[in-house]
Amino acid sequence: MKVIKVDPEKCTQCHTCDLWCGIEIGSEKKELNNAIHEKPQPVPRVYVEGNNFPLHCRHCEVAPCIDACPNGTMRRDPATGLVYVYEPTCIACWMCVMVCPFGIIAPSPSIHVAVKCDRCRNMEYPICVDVCPTKALALEEREEGATWYGYAPKRSY
Amino acid sequence: MRYIIIGGSAAGISAVEAIRSIDQTSSIELFSGEGTPFYSRVLLSYYIAGAITKEELHFRPLEFFADNKVNAHLGQRVSQVLPESKSIRMGDGREYPFDRLLIASGSSPKIMEVPGKDKKGVVVMRNIDHAQEIVNRVEEMKTACVLGGGLIGLRTGYALSVRGVKVKIIVKSSHVLSQMLDQESAEMIQGTMRQHGVDIRTGRDAVEIVGKESVEGIILDDGERINCQLVVIGKGVQPNVDFLSSTQIKVNEGIVADETMMTSVPDIYVAGDVAETYDLTTGRTSVNAIWPCAFEQGRVAGLNMAGKKAKYEGSFRMNSLDFYGLPVISMGITRIDGNGFQQFQKKTENTYRKLVLRDGRIVGAILVGQVQKAGILATLLKKRVNVSDIIPLLMSHRLNFAELLPLTQQNRERFNEVEYRELSQRPLASRR
Ligand SMILES: Cc1cc2nc3c(=O)[nH]c(=O)nc-3n(C[C@H](O)[C@H](O)[C@H](O)COP(=O)(O)OP(=O)(O)OC[C@H]3O[C@@H](n4cnc5c(N)ncnc54)[C@H](O)[C@@H]3O)c2cc1C
Numbered sequence: 001m002k003v004i005k006v007d008p009e010k011c012t013q014c015h016t017c018d019l020w021c022g023i024e025i026g027s028e029k030k031e032l033n034n035a036i037h038e039k040p041q042p043v044p045r046v047y048v049e050g051n052n053f054p055l056h057c058r059h060c061e062v063a064p065c066i067d068a069c070p071n072g073t074m075r076r077d078p079a080t081g082l083v084y085v086y087e088p089t090c091i092a093c094w095m096c097v098m099v100c101p102f103g104i105i106a107p108s109p110s111i112h113v114a115v116k117c118d119r120c121r122n123m124e125y126p127i128c129v130d131v132c133p134t135k136a137l138a139l140e141e142r143e144e145g146a147t148w149y150g151y152a153p154k155r156s157y
Numbered sequence: 158m159r160y161i162i163i164g165g166s167a168a169g170i171s172a173v174e175a176i177r178s179i180d181q182t183s184s185i186e187l188f189s190g191e192g193t194p195f196y197s198r199v200l201l202s203y204y205i206a207g208a209i210t211k212e213e214l215h216f217r218p219l220e221f222f223a224d225n226k227v228n229a230h231l232g233q234r235v236s237q238v239l240p241e242s243k244s245i246r247m248g249d250g251r252e253y254p255f256d257r258l259l260i261a262s263g264s265s266p267k268i269m270e271v272p273g274k275d276k277k278g279v280v281v282m283r284n285i286d287h288a289q290e291i292v293n294r295v296e297e298m299k300t301a302c303v304l305g306g307g308l309i310g311l312r313t314g315y316a317l318s319v320r321g322v323k324v325k326i327i328v329k330s331s332h333v334l335s336q337m338l339d340q341e342s343a344e345m346i347q348g349t350m351r352q353h354g355v356d357i358r359t360g361r362d363a364v365e366i367v368g369k370e371s372v373e374g375i376i377l378d379d380g381e382r383i384n385c386q387l388v389v390i391g392k393g394v395q396p397n398v399d400f401l402s403s404t405q406i407k408v409n410e411g412i413v414a415d416e417t418m419m420t421s422v423p424d425i426y427v428a429g430d431v432a433e434t435y436d437l438t439t440g441r442t443s444v445n446a447i448w449p450c451a452f453e454q455g456r457v458a459g460l461n462m463a464g465k466k467a468k469y470e471g472s473f474r475m476n477s478l479d480f481y482g483l484p485v486i487s488m489g490i491t492r493i494d495g496n497g498f499q500q501f502q503k504k505t506e507n508t509y510r511k512l513v514l515r516d517g518r519i520v521g522a523i524l525v526g527q528v529q530k531a532g533i534l535a536t537l538l539k540k541r542v543n544v545s546d547i548i549p550l551l552m553s554h555r556l557n558f559a560e561l562l563p564l565t566q567q568n569r570e571r572f573n574e575v576e577y578r579e580l581s582q583r584p585l586a587s588r589r
Contacts, residue, residue, distance in 0.1 A: 005584035033501035052558030058576035064532070067171070067452035070199035072216045089213065091203055092475045098486045100532035101447060101576075102558045107528060120205060146575050149178060149456060153218060 001081045001142045003072035004056055004119060004129060010136035011052035017128035017137065018044035024127045025120065036116035045117035046128050047104065050067070054128065054137060056117040057073070057104050059083050059148075065096035065105065066150035076152035077121050085149075158183035160462060161245060161253060163235050163400075164261035165189035166198065167451035168429025168458075168533050170217060171331075172259050175459025177225050188245070188255055190262075192232035193285050195221060199448050201288040203311075205295075206316035215286070217296040235262075240404050240422045248541040257424050257462040260401075261455060264394035264430035264446050269304065273366030279388045282313050291317070292388060298322050299539060299555050306333035308476060310391025315480050317387075318355050325356040325383055327363055327375070337476055337487040338360045341502070342509050342523045349483045394446055396431040404537035409433055416468050426462055428454035435471040437539060438489040438520040445472040475535060477528070486531040488520030489513065489538055501552050510552060517545035530556045537561075540571045 019032075026042030035042050046056045058109035063083050065074045073089045074096050076082065085096075092112040095145040097105045120126040129137045160176060162169045165187050173185060196214040203209045222229045229244040237246040244254045266281035273279070278294070280287055290311070296366040299322070303314040306328030318324040324331065332343035347357050358377070365376040366388055373382040406423035407413045411433035414420065418434075420427050429451035436443045450472045458549060460467040475488035490513050508526030512519060513533070519538040524531050533556060537544055542564060544551060550560055565572040565582055 002172060004581065005582070005586075007583045009583070016224055026278050042182050047557065049435075049557040050562070053559035053562070055558055059580070060576045061574055064449070064453075067456070068449040070197045070216060071214070071278065089201065091209065092479060093199070094479060094484055094528060095199075096532075097528055098475055098488070099478045100256075101536040103530040103533045103556070104558070105317065105532070108481060109484075114579070136587065138586035140584055140586065142579070143575060149175070151174065151217070154224070 001059060001146065001148065002119075002139050003059055003142050005011050005138045005140050006125060007056055007136045007138070008052045010134045011048070011054060012134055012136075013048060014133065015048055016048050016133055018048060020127050020131045021117075023047050026113070040108070043106055043108060043115050045104075045115065052136075054132075055102060055104060056119065056128070057083060058102055059119065061146060062149050064099035064101065068095040068099045069074075070095060072151055072153070074151075076148065076150055078152040078154055080121060081118050081148040082121045084091050084121060085114050085116060087113050090114055102147070158463075159254060159256045160185045160259070161257075162187040162259045162261060162432075163238075163245070164429070165191070165194055165229065165231070166261070166263055166429070167216075167448050168261035168263070168432075168455035169259065169454025169499045170195070170221070170570070171292060171452040172261060172428060172459035172462070173225050175226055176463045178363065179465050181226070181458065185225070186255075188224070188230045188233050188235050189567060190232070190234040191284060194229065194231055194512065195219065196285050197448075198283070201282060201285065202312035202316040204288055205291050206319040208319075211285075229247050235400050237400055237554065238404055238406070240426070242408065243424065249453050255424075258426065259432060259455075259458055259462060260420070260427045262397040262400070262430045262431045262453075264396050264444075266390065267388050267392045267395050269392045271304075271363055271366060273368070273372075274390070275369050276366055276372050277370055278368070278372035278386055279295065279366055279390065281390050282309050284393075287571050291387065291389075295322065298386045300325065300385040301389060302327060302363070302383055302385045303389045303391060304375075305391035305393070306330060306357075306359075307391050307393055308334060308337065308478070310389060310559035311480075312478070313391065314355060315350070317416055318350075318353065323354070323356070325358065325385070326376065327361050328352075329361045329362045331359055333357060333359070334487075335492075336474070337491065338523060339492050340510065341504060342485065342487070342511070342525050345509060345525050346480060346483065346485060349481050353481050360387050361362065364523070394430065396433075396444060396512065398431065409442065413442065414469070417461040417466075418454055419461065426458040428458040434469065436473055437471040438473045443472075447476060449473060449475070468540040470539065473538065474538075477531075483507075483526065484528045486524045486528045487522070488531075488535055489519070491521045491523050491543065501548060503552055512548070514544070517543040519544055519551075527554060533561065534557060540573060542568045561571040575576070
């Protein structure tokens with residue numbers, strides 16, 4: 001599994017990552033001038049925290065959000081192990097929010113869905129890594145021997 | 158290896174996934190007292206509310222058993238576990254042998270001894286048939302009374318209210334959700350529910366259910382009569398252990414589990430609502446009958462059954478609800494009794510945050526309104542780290558994980574999973 005690694009020493013707090021995440025992933029129109037007017041407001045999946053620490057879903061080896069989800073909405077991509085929210089079945093119970101060690105799952109009151117980073121699993125490259133002007137974010141293989149557990153359906157249902 | 162699993166709900170299915178992550182070939186025989194597989198109990202109230210369909214109650218696809226090579230015996234109750242011969246016995250005398258057994262038989266509603274409880278229209282809420290019975294009656298129902306202010310009763314009451322039924326909740330304690338919330342937070346929920354027309358009577362109990370064959374009303378302990386066409390009894394749950402009589406398997410409140418989720422008898426494991434485990438907040442063993450614990454315990458049991466060592470650190474109660482857009486999350490000990498606790502509270506008009514500490518460690522928390530960072534508190538609770546130096550941060554809406562990074566680094570031995578280690582390493586691409 002490839003994950004996003006963070007170098008806080010290189011982060012200049014420019015927020016390019018969350019701006020682009022909000023446009024590319026969060027918005028309907030995928031274009032800045034339109035995205036800023038969208039209602040509900042697009043939600044970025046990366047948070048620049050503690051001054052210089054951009055934080056995303058960490059795709060835990062044993063993911064408590066998958067354990068807590070009462071209907072299999074929180075699940076893994078069977079090919080990569082990346083954890084994602086299957087939005088059509090999310091019932092906004094916030095059980096995943098209750099257990100996320102990193103506090104990165106947003107309970108969206110407007111769209112009634114748990115919103116979180118899926119490391120752009122359907123794109124060639126995560127947008128935040130792509131746009132970071134100082135290369136504070138990098139896409140790298142997780143350490144050898146790492147594994148993952150939990151629900152990974154081969155088909156959507 | 159021959160595996161047998163009793164119960165095909167959260168804990169049983171989680172164990173199947175864990176076993177199959179290691180052992181793809183051994184036989185798994187799964188017995189479930191229920192005919193309908195893979196429905197999520199937690200969502201039953203959403204079904205009553207009309208928010209989801211019956212199909213959407215599924216937490217796994219119907220092909221799950223086939224995909225995982227599980228031989229499922231649905232609608233078949235195990236009547237006896239026979240540890241000496243390492244087998245189980247069915248009602249009709251058939252026996253099935255096992256090498257490793259998992260008991261994941263869950264719990265059942267407690268019965269309330271109140272006159273009139275056998276009338277038509279008096280229901281409990283535990284399974285899909287109960288929910289269906291309520292749904293079938295919704296159209297003809299004007300008023301429903303819920304006896305008990307626990308989570309299941311409240312969820313059911315909320316669902317009925319969303320369906321346009323007049324709901325009255327009768328609570329013995331001074332506020333609803335007395336296991337989960339303190340007075341302040343409970344009043345916020347009660348306020349919201351009342352605004353939406355739900356009638357909540359605290360400090361009251363029902364002494365009789367009246368009516369001829371069907372329910373026509375209830376009588377409260379102060380003599381008041383409330384007319385209603387449905388009574389939902391929500392007085393808590395008890396573990397299903399009837400099929401263990403005359404075995405050596407140790408049962409207190411639930412079946413006692415060790416750190417590997419094994420019972421007192423080798424090769425027999427337990428997980429979920431039927432299991433009694435070490436409680437991280439009280440330091441005693443207890444049954445924490447919640448979905449996340451069932452899944453986690455099921456995985457630990459399944460891994461150990463399949464020969465991979467896994468340790469269960471312990472459980473604690475927690476829950477999340479969102480009625481009419483007011484999110485509430487509660488965990489651990491939230492009302493202190495006795496010495497040695499410290500508590501911190503902060504309230505605004507629409508938010509509330511409370512932390513309970515013992516020996517500098519979080520043992521409980523309540524969040525109302527703003528809940529996104531609840532999981533950080535749950536993790537600190539679970540990891541049992543000393544947080545006495547960072548209380549202002551924990552109590553503030555500024556709380557975020559990056560601020561806690563130094564704490565996780567000071568407690569490396571507890572935050573040793575790859576996802577934490579990775580955050581302390583700079584990416585290779587950045588190193589020259
Ligand atoms: C209405 C409702 C709302 C809930 N809301 C929440 C919530 O918001 N959050 C939360 O965390 N939890 C909630 N829960 C609790 C949650 O559903 C349980 O913790 C969870 O289902 C436990 O899973 P389990 O596998 O241990 O047991 P169960 O789900 O109880 O399943 C046990 C299974 O074993 C079967 N069985 C029992 N005895 C035998 C036998 N002898 N032979 C064969 N099969 C047997 C039963 O028929 C059943 O199918 C709720 C429960 C209900 C009913």
